Amino acid sequence: MTRHDPALSTPAQSALDALRANVAVPFERARAMPKAVYTSPEFAEAEARHIFAAEWLCAGRADALPNPGDYLTMQIAGEPVIILRDREGVLRGMSNVCRHRMSTLLEGRGNVRSIVCPYHAWTYNLDGSLRGAPAMARNEGFCKDDVTLPTVRVADWLGWIMVTLNPDAPNPADQLAGVERLVGHLPMRDYREVFREEFRWNTNWKVLAENFMESYHLPVCHAGTIGGASDLNQMECPEGEAAFNYHWIIKNDLVPLALAHPSNTVLQGDDRRITWLLAIYPALLVTLTPGYFWYLCLTPDGPGAVNVLFGGGMSADWCADPKADQHFAAVKALLDDVNVEDKGCVERVWKGLCAGMSGPGSLSHLERPNYDFARYIAGRMP
Known part of the structure; x- marks a missing residue:
């Protein structure tokens, strides 16, 4: 039975009802989230109250x-x-x-x-x-x-x-224990930040979050940068956990900093070259490699804009490398180019969401994290 919150406006409740119907079907028949979930100002206001004011943000x-x-x-x-x-x-x-x-x-x-x-x-x-x-x-x-x-x-x-802002929110160490089980072999606490920047894009925050969560777009959107470094056939997109979703990519050696440092004797096999993409709900997005990391923290500004904190850095062993600055400068230049490509993609999606003849299509198996994210949004609303 659909539950209705009298505090929600009619447009917000209608969008939420459509979203809940959307995630009630098995993933194998899933579709992208309904348009109003992105475009409704009333739904954006409800997200601010029931998600951003209630959850841990970075x-x-x-x-x-x-x-x-x-x-x-x-x-x-x-x-x-x-x-x-x-x-x-x-x-x-x-x-x-x-x-x-x-x-x-x-x-x-x-x-x-x-x-x-x-x-x-x-x-x-x-x-x-x-x-x-x-x-x-x-x-x-x-x-x-x-x-x-x-x-x-x-x-x-x-x-x-x-x-x-929530005095009753569970401690993040408890809520995100699954992240530590998953990537605890990479000592995230010891990674050091090298840059921190801010920018604003004209799209809904969820469009940018979903863009990060799936690598289905890499070969096309990022054909000029990182698209050739990933093999979609080797990509795994398992079911996420309640507080986050994830997938991983086995990288080649085109970017040395994405691999474990040659002096690192702890990581073995594929652990030396796997890139993890962690979407920690609602709005912390982390790309974590054995050598470097980068992240986005998202703050919505109404339905059609998002303020983004963009940062990144290196693992402790790469920080100690004599050529660390040179290696990271190359990675930062690459990330800046990737951001230009992503900005074009997510702002085009926003324009499409606002079009009269557009509608959500079926999801690929490579978009499992998007489905989990939609379930999270639906579950956090009243």
């Missing part, structure tokens, strides 16, 4: 904040958030809104000794407590010790900064 790598006072900012379902390293070296999350007249406090990334409001100079310590507030002595109801920035849950999971 703010990038923990080594991006190495020193006390290092901070970054992000938006979670419209909520401005600060993530920073406090004086004891602990990662903290807190509201990025002043407790006085509600100005936002910090922007972008940087380092601070304290958090000073740019409006009236109320000043907060790195633990969020109020240090000082000018010209407040005559307000008899004001007590500095009673004021603190609301906290936001933060966890360091295998070197990833995970953040949630």
Whole structure:
């Protein structure tokens, strides 16, 4: 029986009903998600409430904040958030809104000794407590010790900064234990970030997520870059788990950094050359190889735009290689070219979703992760 949430608008509920009908069939008869799941503003608003405000999201790598006072900012379902390293070296999350007249406090990334409001100079310590507030002595109801920035849950999971507004969300180490079982032979915690960038594309966030989840498009979309490095006949797309899906590609030696470092004696056989593609719900997408990694963190901006955090780096043994910079520069140039190709693909899909005569087609066996993702979306909505 279809359940209806009275809090959902009629367009959002109609899109959700269509999605649930879509994933009720076996994968062997599955089709792409209904158009309204991508294009409906009401469905996008419901996703913000029931997915992005409730789940663990990624703010990038923990080594991006190495020193006390290092901070970054992000938006979670419209909520401005600060993530920073406090004086004891602990990662903290807190509201990025002043407790006085509600100005936002910090922007972008940087380092601070304290958090000073740019409006009236109320000043907060790195633990969020109020240090000082000018010209407040005559307000008899004001007590500095009673004021603190609301906290936001933060966890360091295998070197990833995970953040949630949900006080009841299971710890990511428990929720994502399957990831560690799957790729624990690759010491993700020890990989080091080399770059971190941001951009905005004109497509729905799920279109970009699905593009990452399937490698069916590689030979065509990426014919000019990585399309020849993968054999679709050797690709495995197993059923995913509740919190993530995955597939893997056995790579050739065209990109040396994608392979285990020659000094690495721990990895054996195909483990030295397998590239893992991990889609950690809802919006962390990680390509992990024995030598390097890159990732995308997605933040929707309405139904038709997505803000993307794009980063990457190398394993510890490749970081120590004398030619590490040279190798990674070649990989970064390749990734930039791949991004140009992907941008064209996902923005064309968005245009097609908005067309009157378009409709979802049947899925290939290589798109099993997309089906699992659709089931996740349907299961998280009310």
